[in-house]
Amino acid sequence: MVFGVILAGGVGSRMGNVEKPKQFLKIGGKPILIHTVEKFLMHDSFQELIVLTPTEWIEHTKNLLKKYLGEAGSTVKVLKGGSTRNETIMNSIAYIEEKYGLDDDTLIVTHDSVRPFLTYRIIEENIKYGLQYGACDTVIPATDTIVHSEDGKVITSVPDRSKMYQGQTPQTFGAKKLKELYQSLTEEEKEILTDASKIFVIKGEQVYLVEGEVYNTKITYPYDLRVAESLLNDQKNGQ
Template sequence: MNIAVIFAGGIGSRMSSATLPKQFLEIHGTPLIVHTIQHFQDHPMIDRIAVSILPEWRDRFAALVARYELTKVNWIVDGGATGQESRHRALRAVANDSPDDSVVLLHDGVRPLIDADVITANIETVRSKGPAITSMKFNETIIVSAGGEVDDVIPRDSLYVAQAPQSALLSTALDVYDRAVADGENDSIDTCSLLRRYGQTLYRVDGPRSNIKITTAEDYYVARAFFDVIERRQIGG
C-alpha cells in the first residue's frame, strides 16, 4: 500500500493574509491544499491519503474533500502545535489502519506543484533501496559568515535543496518520530532530518524547480506564475 501523508497544520505566520491560513488561499479558484492533494488523488499508485489540518479548519477542509471528490482521503487528523507533531499524529492514524510495510510519502500541503513522476520515483526508490528524499540541485554559491566577514565559501557541486515528498516505509517513519519524542525533540524541521539522525541511509530523488513550498507572499506569486504557464500550455496544446 502507498499512502500520501499531507500536513497542513500551519497558520501561515509569514504570509500577509489575515483571514485564511495559507493552505486555503486560492490559485485559479482552487485552494492550494486541493491543488496539492489532487496530484496524489490522480496518481494510480497512491491508495490512500491522510491529511493533518488545523482543528478549527477541519470542517472547512472536510467540505472541500466532498466538493472536489477527493475520494482517497481516508484520514483527517487534527494538526499539532508544531510541524513535527502534525506529521507524527498523521503517521499514528495511518499506522492504526495500515500494514507496516506501506510506503508513506510525507508532503507539504502548500507544495502544490508536485508531479506524478516525482511521486512514482519516491515509491519506487523506497521499495528498491530505502528512504527517498526529493531534492533539487542548488545553483547558488553558499557562503559561511558568523558576522560581517565571509568565513568560508562552500563548493556547490554536491549541494542540493531538500524538497518533498520525503518517503519511507511506514514502520521506519513512525519509529524515527517516536524516538524523537522520546528524546525530547518536538520541533524538528522535517522527516529527512529525523531519518538521518537515527541512522537511516537516504536516497535522493530529483525534483523539479517548480516544486516550491509556499511560505511567503512572494512564494505565492511565483507559484501562481507557474500555474499560469501550465494553464497556457494546456490551452495551447
C-alpha cells in the same frame, strides 16, 4: 501499502495579514490545498490519502474537499495535525497503524500542502525509491553559493556548491522505521529537527535523493502567490 500524507498544519505566518492559513488561499480559482490533493488523486498507488490540518480548520478542509473534488474528496481522510511537522507526521502514522497496522512495507509519501506543482514523475519515483531504500527526499541542485555562518554575523565556511542540494517534498519513508527512529530521539535531538529526513540522518540511516523540479516551489510569501498564478497560466497555455 502506500499512503499519501499531505501536511497542511501550518498557519502561514509569513504570508502576512491574511484571514486564513496559506494552504486555503486560492490560485487559479481553487485553494492551494485542492491543487495539491488533485496531484495525489491522479496516482492509483495509494491505499489512502491523508490530510492533516489545524483542529479549527478540519471541518473547513472537509467542506473544501467535497466542494471541489466531489466523491473523490470524500475518500480523503482529514486528521488533526500536531504542534510540529514531525508530530503531525506521527499523527498520520498513528492513524495508519490503528486502521491498517504497520509492517516493513508500509510506506508514507509526505508532502507540503503548499507545493501544488509536484508531478506524477516525482510521486512515482518517491514510491519506487522509498520501497527500494526505505527513505528518500526530493531535492534539486543548489544554484546559488551556500554560505555557512555559526553566529549569523560572519561566514564560518563556504561549502562546495557541487555537493549542495535544496530540499523539497515529497519525502518518503517506511512508516514503521520512521516511528521507531523518532521514538528513539532524545529531547535535545528533537529540538534540532527541521524535517523528517533529518531523523534518519541523525540515526545514521541513508536517505536516497530523488530529482525534483525547480517549479516544485513552496508557496510561503505573498510574492509566491503571484509566481504560482503565472505558473498555472503557463500550464493552461501549454507553455
